[in-house]
Amino acid sequence: MQTNNLQFDSKLPKVETTIFTTVGNLARKHDAIDLSQGFPNFKADQELMQLVAQAMQDGHNQYAPMPGYFGLREVISQKMDSLHGAYYHPESEITITVGATQAIFTAITAFINQGDEVIVLKPAYDCYEPAIELNGGIPIHLELKAPEYAVDWVAFKALLTSKTKMVVINTPHNPSGLIFSKADMLQLQALLRDTDIILISDEVYEHIIFDGAEHESVARFEDLASRSFICASFGKTFHVTGWKMGYCAAPGPLMKEFRKVHQFNVFSVDHPTQRAMAKYLQHKNHYTDLNAFYQQKRDFFLKGVTSSKFLFKPTMGTYFQLLDYSQITDEADEDFAKRLIIDYKIASIPISSFNVDNRDDKVLRFCFAKKAETLTKALTVLNRL
Known part of the structure; x- marks a missing residue:
């Protein structure tokens, strides 16, 4: 189509094609084993798929209520109460997204105005900062240092100013696999107490935790919960x-503002999928068994790379494992990741893409x-390097 040479300013001038798209396209071009993007290559539970088909046959094919099917919101409320001892009212405090x-984009849009500062812990999943910038906000970065990626709460406190409107956290953390401990949550709670700062807690890997650890949801901490949006994903949980289905939970006054944006966004x-999820979630083992399911895969993967030249700290959660390749080459991570795809037919994600100023720790993320x-x-390929 011809263009009429329209003049305009981009609202996201620094945003280019994401690393996921770049790596994914290259992996397909070279027919590489794709351990880059975070999605399973095995089938979902047949029971869940049958429930969706049945909901369609039962006629649930028109618009669901704007906040979501009440039966699903009700079972989510029960799940959160059972797991975290926190009650979210299904009518006014839970929205299906x-x-x-x-959910994250909507929460940011509902509250961030021109000049508001939002603290983001880096490395960070790449959807946070564009949403902040689109709404005129200013991302303020706290860099987590490899290989531990622990939060420096003294440094965090130093970033809090009168302009701080929001904080975004992610636990279990993508890409590092870090999980926030109870002590971390208590530190965060103490630092945000007596402020008007809103918290977004990205908890999409809430049911993928290893080695007997627990997911410390912000729902468990009264003051944090009172200022937080909890964002979760059925897609991640159920393969x-x-x-593209998840949910958001927040106190009524926050959720009221969230829904003002949600209703004009989606x-x-x-x-039918909501109807199916409402029935599927009634069986707790569908999500409580996930820890063991994915730990078996993590342990299998780590056992397989033990004799390789890669260095690693076992991931604590998510279905990602970071591998340090510094004993193999001194190439930049993007260059090495590209060479692995072209020459060795295996795809991963270079972590510099998630870091402030593309800091290169010689680390790749594998799913x-x-x-x-x-x-x-x-593993056969990785052990050849």
Whole structure:
């Protein structure tokens, strides 16, 4: 189509094609084993798919209520109460969303104005900062240092100013696999107490925690919960990332503002899938068994790279594992990741893409949410390096 040479200013002038798209395209071009993007390559539970089909057959094919099907919101409320001892009213404090990314975008849009500062812990998933900038906000970075990626709470406190409107956290943390401990949450709670700062807690990997640890949701901490949006993902939990369905929980006054944006952003979410999720979630083992399921995959992957030249600290949560390649090459991580795809047919994500000023720690992120045969092929390649 011809252009008429319109003149305009980009609202996101620094945003280019994401590293996920770049790596994914290169992996497909070279037919590489893809351990880059965070999605499983095995099938979801047949029971869940049958429930969706049944909901369609039952006629649930028109708009769901704007906040989501009440039966699903009700079972989410029960789940959060059971797991965290926190009651969120299904009518006014839970909204079904098009995945966690939409929930995060909507919460930021509802509250961030021109010049507001938002603290983001880096490395960070790449959807936070564009949403902040689109709404005129200013991302303020706290860099987490490899290989521990622990939060320096003294440094965090120094970033808090009168302009701080919001903080975004992610636990379990993508890409590092860090989980926030109870002590971390108490530190955060103490620092935000007596402020009007809003917290977004990205908890999409809430049910993928290893080695007997617990997910310390902000819902467990009274003052944090009173100022927080908790964003979660059914796609991550139930191996159906393409369904793009999640939820957001927050106190009534915050959720009221959230829904003002939500109703004009997406209005409502896929109806038959909501009906299916409402029934599927009634069986707790569908999410409580995930820790063991993914720990088996993590342990299989780590056992396989133990004899390689890679260095690692076992991930504490998520289905990602960071591997330090500094004993193999001194190449920049983006260059090494590209060479692995082209020459060795295996795809990963370079972590510099998530860091402030593309800091390069010689670390790549691998997704182990894959079939055993896929992981076995990948491990054969990694041990050749």
